[in-house]
Structure formats: structure tokens, C-alpha cells
Amino acid sequence: MLDRFKNHIVENFSHLGREAFVLAISGGVDSVVLAHLCASCKLDFELAHCNFHLREAESDKDEVFVRELADSLGENLHVTHFNTQDYASEHKLSIQIAARELRYAWFKELMQERNIKTLVTAHHADDNLETFLINLSRGTGIEGLTGIPEMTDSISRPLLKFSRDEVLSYAQEQKLEWREDASNQDTKYLRNNIRHTIVPRLKELHPTFLDNFLKTQEHLIDTLKINQVYLKELKERLFIVEDGQIKVATAALLNLQPTKSYLFHFFREYGFTQWEDILGLLTTNSGKEVQSPSHRLLKDREFLLLQEKTSKNDNLYEIHEGTSEIRVPFSMKIDEVNQIEKFSQKVLYLDKETLKYPLILRKREKGDYFYPLGMVGKKKLSKYFKDEKFDKFSKENQWLLCSGNKVVWVIGKRADDRFKITESTKKIVKISLV
Amino acid sequence: MLDRFKNHIVENFSHLGREAFVLAISGGVDSVVLAHLCASCKLDFELAHCNFHLREAESDKDEVFVRELADSLGENLHVTHFNTQDYASEHKLSIQIAARELRYAWFKELMQERNIKTLVTAHHADDNLETFLINLSRGTGIEGLTGIPEMTDSISRPLLKFSRDEVLSYAQEQKLEWREDASNQDTKYLRNNIRHTIVPRLKELHPTFLDNFLKTQEHLIDTLKINQVYLKELKERLFIVEDGQIKVATAALLNLQPTKSYLFHFFREYGFTQWEDILGLLTTNSGKEVQSPSHRLLKDREFLLLQEKTSKNDNLYEIHEGTSEIRVPFSMKIDEVNQIEKFSQKVLYLDKETLKYPLILRKREKGDYFYPLGMVGKKKLSKYFKDEKFDKFSKENQWLLCSGNKVVWVIGKRADDRFKITESTKKIVKISLV
Numbered sequence: 001m002l003d004r005f006k007n008h009i010v011e012n013f014s015h016l017g018r019e020a021f022v023l024a025i026s027g028g029v030d031s032v033v034l035a036h037l038c039a040s041c042k043l044d045f046e047l048a049h050c051n052f053h054l055r056e057a058e059s060d061k062d063e064v065f066v067r068e069l070a071d072s073l074g075e076n077l078h079v080t081h082f083n084t085q086d087y088a089s090e091h092k093l094s095i096q097i098a099a100r101e102l103r104y105a106w107f108k109e110l111m112q113e114r115n116i117k118t119l120v121t122a123h124h125a126d127d128n129l130e131t132f133l134i135n136l137s138r139g140t141g142i143e144g145l146t147g148i149p150e151m152t153d154s155i156s157r158p159l160l161k162f163s164r165d166e167v168l169s170y171a172q173e174q175k176l177e178w179r180e181d182a183s184n185q186d187t188k189y190l191r192n193n194i195r196h197t198i199v200p201r202l203k204e205l206h207p208t209f210l211d212n213f214l215k216t217q218e219h220l221i222d223t224l225k226i227n228q229v230y231l232k233e234l235k236e237r238l239f240i241v242e243d244g245q246i247k248v249a250t251a252a253l254l255n256l257q258p259t260k261s262y263l264f265h266f267f268r269e270y271g272f273t274q275w276e277d278i279l280g281l282l283t284t285n286s287g288k289e290v291q292s293p294s295h296r297l298l299k300d301r302e303f304l305l306l307q308e309k310t311s312k313n314d315n316l317y318e319i320h321e322g323t324s325e326i327r328v329p330f331s332m333k334i335d336e337v338n339q340i341e342k343f344s345q346k347v348l349y350l351d352k353e354t355l356k357y358p359l360i361l362r363k364r365e366k367g368d369y370f371y372p373l374g375m376v377g378k379k380k381l382s383k384y385f386k387d388e389k390f391d392k393f394s395k396e397n398q399w400l401l402c403s404g405n406k407v408v409w410v411i412g413k414r415a416d417d418r419f420k421i422t423e424s425t426k427k428i429v430k431i432s433l434v
Numbered sequence: 435m436l437d438r439f440k441n442h443i444v445e446n447f448s449h450l451g452r453e454a455f456v457l458a459i460s461g462g463v464d465s466v467v468l469a470h471l472c473a474s475c476k477l478d479f480e481l482a483h484c485n486f487h488l489r490e491a492e493s494d495k496d497e498v499f500v501r502e503l504a505d506s507l508g509e510n511l512h513v514t515h516f517n518t519q520d521y522a523s524e525h526k527l528s529i530q531i532a533a534r535e536l537r538y539a540w541f542k543e544l545m546q547e548r549n550i551k552t553l554v555t556a557h558h559a560d561d562n563l564e565t566f567l568i569n570l571s572r573g574t575g576i577e578g579l580t581g582i583p584e585m586t587d588s589i590s591r592p593l594l595k596f597s598r599d600e601v602l603s604y605a606q607e608q609k610l611e612w613r614e615d616a617s618n619q620d621t622k623y624l625r626n627n628i629r630h631t632i633v634p635r636l637k638e639l640h641p642t643f644l645d646n647f648l649k650t651q652e653h654l655i656d657t658l659k660i661n662q663v664y665l666k667e668l669k670e671r672l673f674i675v676e677d678g679q680i681k682v683a684t685a686a687l688l689n690l691q692p693t694k695s696y697l698f699h700f701f702r703e704y705g706f707t708q709w710e711d712i713l714g715l716l717t718t719n720s721g722k723e724v725q726s727p728s729h730r731l732l733k734d735r736e737f738l739l740l741q742e743k744t745s746k747n748d749n750l751y752e753i754h755e756g757t758s759e760i761r762v763p764f765s766m767k768i769d770e771v772n773q774i775e776k777f778s779q780k781v782l783y784l785d786k787e788t789l790k791y792p793l794i795l796r797k798r799e800k801g802d803y804f805y806p807l808g809m810v811g812k813k814k815l816s817k818y819f820k821d822e823k824f825d826k827f828s829k830e831n832q833w834l835l836c837s838g839n840k841v842v843w844v845i846g847k848r849a850d851d852r853f854k855i856t857e858s859t860k861k862i863v864k865i866s867l868v
Binding site: 133134136137138139140141142144145190193194197198201202205206209211212213215216219220222223224225226227229230231257258260261262265 | 567568570571572573574575576578579624627628631632635636639640643645646647649650653654656657658659660661663664665691692694695696699
């Protein structure tokens with residue numbers, strides 16, 4: 001058994017022989033076997049153990065056990081402690097997900113600190129089969145069926161081709177000791193239920209069930225990769241960045257069948273989940289929109305416009321007297337000059353004495369109005385936007401330069417008459433978009 | 435229960451109310467429920483029953499039962515008989531696959547005859563789950579996991595969203611009678627084993643396991659469709675038809691990752707299965723090839739050439755004296771003329787007295803040689819091909835016109851000196867490629 005495992009490492013994980021790696025160890029049979037195997041292969045690695053403090057004294061006994069194991073193997077050991085329960089409550093996560101987040105964040109940190117590129121974990125084939133069945137029971141897509149990969153850029157799983165039984169045989173053959181997690185025996189948990197009541201019967205269906213299952217997952221991973229390449233290419237073609245927002249032609253989306261499935265692939269990364277609503281958006285009137293927690297999707301004539309939401313607080317910037325340049329939310333220079341040099345949409349000259357510092361950069365607010373330069377009287381900003389045919393997103397993206405509550409400049413578009421240079425102007429402020 | 439089933443038909447299968455259809459009926463509980471349901475909805479349909487003669491007297495009792503059922507429902511019934519066992523042996527098929535082939539061929543025939551567009555079958559959700567698990571146990575790809583669709587252009591499955599238990603409840607509630615297939619109780623068969631020992635435990639994992647499973651399959655079908663669209667587009671771009679064969683640039687194939695998976699999608703329809711070999715072909719020397727039962731794939735410099743195999747017998751054609759035109763394997767005219775009109779690669783003039791009828795059209799054979807017109811002496815055909823830089827497929831595609839065993843014309847390329855027109859020629863035969 002040891003030789004089979006060793007050969008597998010030599011043939012398929014040769015990179016582990018060339019560089020040091022971190023090995024995640026819980027003290028359970030899988031990671032103990034992995035540590036023993038790596039030590040037997042004389043590989044260069046450091047052990048990393050998390051004490052999640054989830055099973056009181058048992059968690060501490062695990063830690064003691066791992067410390068002794070590291071000593072006996074003569075390998076370097078890192079240990080960290082988590083208050084997993086608190087972290088889970090705080091972030092409203094299940095204990096399992098909380099433990100995973102904490103664990104992988106720490107591994108990452110540790111690897112950076114030690115300048116190590118590879119993490120090695122003890123997942124085996126049965127882990128993948130169990131996850132497959134858990135996801136199947138809840139309903140999933142191809143991603144939920146593909147399982148944990150044997151190798152990624154940063155994680156290697158040398159036991160992934162082996163079954164739980166093979167790992168156990170290795171441990172027994174080598175007379176290894178390990179810690180049993182008492183909860184593993186408890187079939188009231190979904191994974192353990194699957195492990196004990198379903199998996200053994202599935203394996204009886206075919207003499208090489210588990211190998212066939214792993215091949216199936218490889219095929220699904222290939223299909224998924226092909227899909228991802230295609231959808232990425234397609235998205236790059238269809239999603240057009242214009243004026244700081246993303247435009248997608250509705251006709252192009254409607255051309256794709258099944259449309260809803262394409263919408264899912266294109267928009268889920270922006271936090272959307274309302275596929276029926278987005279499908280409806282494609283054929284509805286301009287002005288309708290669907291929101292995700294972070295984004296808005298607006299129907300505007302023949303297009304969907306996609307825009308990131310910004311919170312109100314993000315949208316107020318002060319420019320204090322004497323400031324000569326700002327870079328956020330966009331680049332702008334502020335100078336005092338003696339004369340007007342040249343006019344452009346990007347430059348505005350103001351009579352300094354009319355301004356009240358700090359100037360403010362903000363988006364439109366309800367009731368905004370201004371005195372468009374060259375016109376008589378005031379105009380509601382909303383009316384101005386309408387006359388100039390601003391779409392919904394353009395209105396919301398439009399920055400205003402204000403003096404107190406007065407609009408000085410609809411930036412890059414139209415100045416206000418009240419702040420213009422006159423014959424009595426003494427100091428000229430020049431504002432330039434860069 | 436009846437109302438739930440009826441509503442499902444009304445809401446999702448309204449087309450069944452508009453046109454007559456054929457309903458496949460075995461006499462088992464599923465198809466009896468379906469027939470009862472369609473009759474209750476007052477739909478217009480005809481029953482079709484296959485007697486496969488696989489279970490001796492039982493098969494005949496099924497038929498009698500179905501005849502009585504059709505009478506009691508007042509529906510038209512078609513019955514056919516198959517010698518399934520013989521058909522399976524003859525075509526080297528499993529009994530199950532033989533029965534399916536026979537069944538669907540007959541349904542198709544019947545529908546054409548009756549001018550009916552839709553076949554309705556009684557598959558339910560558990561059928562899909564069982565098939566999923568059977569394919570999973572054997573190893574499969576996404577196609578093996580997607581299941582039977584609820585609706586295609588020609589087949590509707592109104593029970594597909596219902597479980598086996600729901601169908602059974604319907605039958606009991608309506609006090610229906612049906613025929614039990616004794617083999618259904620026998621867990622030694624894979625499907626029955628899955629049905630009785632695994633499916634019930636899977637369903638315990640989640641209160642809506644079966645619905646979740648059907649949703650998963652819908653997602654997989656969508657993913658599969660997206661993949662198929664992409665691969666079809668890509669194949670149309672990469673597979674170039676040129677000179678009656680298909681060329682694919684190896685560089686383009688190597689660019690696709692995972693390459694082997696793309697090769698599988700592109701070449702499986704030609705009967706290939708040796709994906710490692712084809713992958714190797716991409717980077718090997720010109721002249722290497724991989725064969726499927728029906729096709730050959732040849733490496734030729736920067737390309738793979740794909741060609742259909744033709745059997746030896748297909749490749750011999752006789753041209754009898756007096757024949758003035760042939761159309762197979764290609765078009766050619768044979769005339770007797772009084773003088774040479776004009777020369778071209780497509781026309782050959784022969785001295786009739788040198789020819790031995792029937793002339794023969796064939797491909798090259800080992801040891802072929804000829805006396806190239808305008809050269810002194812004879813030349814091996816293989817040497818000629820080499821000197822003229824014929825690739826492997828071009829050599830094999832090259833037709834020869836022969837007189838007995840003598841090569842008269844390497845058609846369209848080079849004539850033989852022995853059959854040329856001389857001053858003593860009395861009758862001229864003109865052969866023209868059309």
C-alpha cells in the first residue's frame with residue numbers, strides 16, 4: 001500500500017519533490033496518512049494545524065496529538081487558534097463555512113510569510129463523491145457536480161484518487177495512530193449519513209464505481225472549462241464599456257438560447273439572482289430596472305446598462321481653498337490665473353469672489369437647479385437632463401461642482417451664470433479636467 | 435391527485451389538446467395512468483402497444499390486457515409483434531437496446547402513416563434519476579447525466595415531473611388495474627437495485643430531493659446546449675472542406691484547452707475513440723494516421739486530414755465497350771472520334787486497338803507501374819506519386835483508368851505511353867472528365 005501511494009506521488013506530483021510546501025493537518029486519519037506519506041517520500045514540508053475550539057477538550061487533545069506527531073516526524077509545525085463560533089455568528093455563516101474561511105485565510109497568510117507556493121490537503125475520492133451527493137440533494141448545476149480538483153495553481157491533493165478505504169488500509173498497514181472525530185460516527189449529519197448509508201450501496205453497483213465517478217468528474221470539469229472559455233469570449237464581445245458604464249445589446253442576448261441560462265452566466269458575478277425579471281427586462285420599456293445588492297441593470301432603448309451602485313457617502317468630496325489638484329473621484333486641477341487662456345468643455349473659469357469654500361463635488365439631488373450660462377433665468381437640473389436626453393445612468397453619473405448648495409458647473413457640460421468672469425472679476429479660478 | 439395531473443397537462447402540455455397523438459402503452463402502471471389521464475382530459479389519441487415476446491405467456495397476457503383497456507377507454511389501438519431476441523442476436527445488441535430500437539422505429543412508422551406529429555410516453559422523474567445513477571455508476575459525461583427531456587419536437591412526457599409514488603397513488607385513487615412486470619421486483623437487475631435500495635435513501639436526504647434533482651438536470655441541459663452551440667460554431671470554423679476531404683489546422687486544435695476534450699467533441703461522430711493517439715498525431719510527423727471503423731485521420735504537415743474510408747469493393751468499376759457515359763464514381767464521357775480536337779488535363783485520346791475491354795476504374799494497388807507519356811521506360815506509380823508530392827490521402831484518392839492490369843491514365847494527371855495515338859491509329863477513343 002505504501003508503495004502504491006509513493007508511486008502515485010512520484011508519477012503525478014513531482015513538483016512536491018522540488019519545493020517546500022505546507023501540509024494541512026487535522027489529526028484525522030486522512031491528514032495523518034498524508035503527513036506520513038510525505039515524510040516517507042522525504043519531501044520538504046511544514047505542518048499547519050488549526051484549533052477551531054469547537055469540541056472543547058477534544059479540540060485541545062487534537063492539538064496535543066498533532067504536536068507529538070510533528071515531533072516524531074521531525075517536521076516543523078505551525079498552530080493557530082480560532083474562536084470559530086464567534087466568527088460564524090458575527091458573519092452569519094454556518095460553522096462549516098466559517099471554519100473553512102478561517103482556515104484558508106490563515107493558510108494563505110502562512111504561505112506568504114514562509115514564501116511557500118503550495119498547500120497540500122488530504123482530500124480523497126470519497127470526499128468528492130459525498131460533496132457531489134450533498135449538492136445533488138440540494139439541487140445544483142454542473143459546478144456543484146465537478147468536485148474538488150486534484151491540482152490547482154496553489155493546492156495539491158495527492159490522495160484525491162484514493163478511496164477512504166485505501167487511506168484507512170494505509171494507516172492500518174503502517175500502524176499509524178490518529179484522532180477520531182466523534183461526530184463522524186453520527187449519521188444525523190448529512191455528510192455522514194451519505195457516507196454510511198448511500199455510498200457503500202453505490203459502490204456495489206459497479207466494481208470500479210469510484211474510479212468511474214472520478215472520470216465522470218474529469219469529463220464534467222472539461223465541459224465546464226470549455227463552457228467558461230466560450231462564455232468569457234462571448235461576454236467580452238457583448239459587454240461594451242462606454243462612458244464608464246457597461247452596455248449590452250438586448251437583441252444579442254435574445255439571440256442566445258436558452259437566454260435565461262446565458263443571463264445567469266453573464267450577470268451572476270454582479271450579485272443578480274432574479275433571472276425571470278432580467279429576462280423580462282429584455283423586452284420591456286426603457287427605464288425599467290433590476291437591482292442586485294451591488295449593481296443596477298437598466299433597460300435603455302435597445303440596450304441593458306449595467307452600473308455599480310455607489311453609496312451616498314461615497315459621493316461627496318470637498319475641495320478646500322488652496323487645493324491645486326484632486327485625483328478622486330476623478331482628476332481635476334484648480335489654479336488661480338491672471339487671464340482666460342482658452343475655452344474648452346474641459347475647462348471652466350470662475351470669479352473667485354463668488355465662490356464659497358470648500359467647494360463640493362457631488363451627484364444631483366432632488367430639487368437641484370441652476371442658471372445655465374447664456375440663458376436668462378434658472379432651470380431645474382431635471383429639466384436640463386431631459387432636454388439634453390441624458391439616460392438614467394448618465395443622470396446619476398453626472399458630477400456637479402457646487403458652491404455651498406449652488407450648482408457652479410454641470411461638469412464638462414454646462415456652467416452656471418452666477419459664477420462667470422465679469423469685468424469686475426479680480427481673481428480668476430481655473431478648473432481643468434485632466 | 436387526478437386534478438393535479440390534469441392541471442399539469444393543461445398548463446404545460448396544451449399542444450396535446452390541439453392535435454391527435456400516439457400514446458405508447460405497455461400495460462404497466464405508468465402508461466395505464468397516462469392513458470387514463472389523457473382520456474379524462476378528453477384528449478384525442480391512439481394507443482400503440484409492442485409485444486416483444488420476451489416473457490412468453492406473460493407478454494401475450496399484457497397484450498390482451500391492453501386490448502381490453504383500449505376497449506374500455508374507447509380508444510383506437512395499434513399492436514405490433516417483435517422477435518426481439520433474434521433482432522438482438524442479429525445486430526449484436528443488448529435486449530434492452532434492441533427493444534428500444536424496434537419500438538421507436540415502429541412508433542415513427544406508425545406516426546407517419548397516421549400523419550401524427552407527437553408521441554407521448556409515460557416516463558416519470560424516477561426513471562430519470564435511475565438512469566442518472568446507472569450512468570454515474572459506469573462513468574459518463576454531462577450527456578449521461580442530463581436525462582430524458584420533458585418535451586422534444588416529437589415526444590412529450592407529461593409525467594416527467596411526477597415521482598413513481600405519485601403515479602402509483604393516482605392509480606390507486608382511481609382504482610386502476612395494470613400489469614406487473616415480474617422482473618421489476620428482482621433486485622438483481624441494476625435498475626431495480628437502484629430503485630429499491632438507493633433511491634429511497636437519496637430521497638431521505640432532502641424533503642424535495644426529486645424536484646431538486648430535476649432542476650439540476652434542467653441546468654445541465656442548459657449547459658449542454660450552450661456547449662453544443664459553441665462547439666458547432668467552432669467546428670464549422672476549423673473544419674475546412676478542400677478537395678473532397680476535411681482539413682483541420684493542428685495549431686488551432688492545440689490552442690484549445692483541454693485539447694483532448696475538444697478532440698473528443700470534434701471527432702467522435704466519425705467513430706474515433708483513441709483520444710490519446712489523436713492528441714499525439716497533432717505533434718507527430720507527416721504521414722502518421724489514426725483510423726476509426728469508418729474514417730481515417732492523417733497528419734499532413736500543419737494539418738489533420740479527415741477522410742471517409744471506402745471499401746475495396748466500392749473501388750472497382752468496369753466500363754464496357756460502347757458505354758458513352760458513366761456517372762459513378764465520377765462523371766466521365768467516352769466517345770469514338772475521328773480526330774484529336776483539343777488537349778487538356780481533363781481529356782485523353784487513346785488508340786482503341788491497344789485497349790482491352792471492359793476498361794477498369796480503380797485506385798492504386800501495390801506494384802502498379804506505368805510508362806509515363808513522353809518519358810522513356812516505365813516508372814513505379816509509388817515513385818511517381820512521391821516525385822509529384824502527393825500526400826497520403828491524395829494517393830489513395832487518385833483514380834486510375836486501366837486496361838486489364840495496365841495503367842492507361844493516372845486520371846487527370848498523366849497518361850501512359852503505350853495507349854497513345856500514333857500514325858497507325860485507326861480508331862480514336864476520347865475520354866473526357868465532366
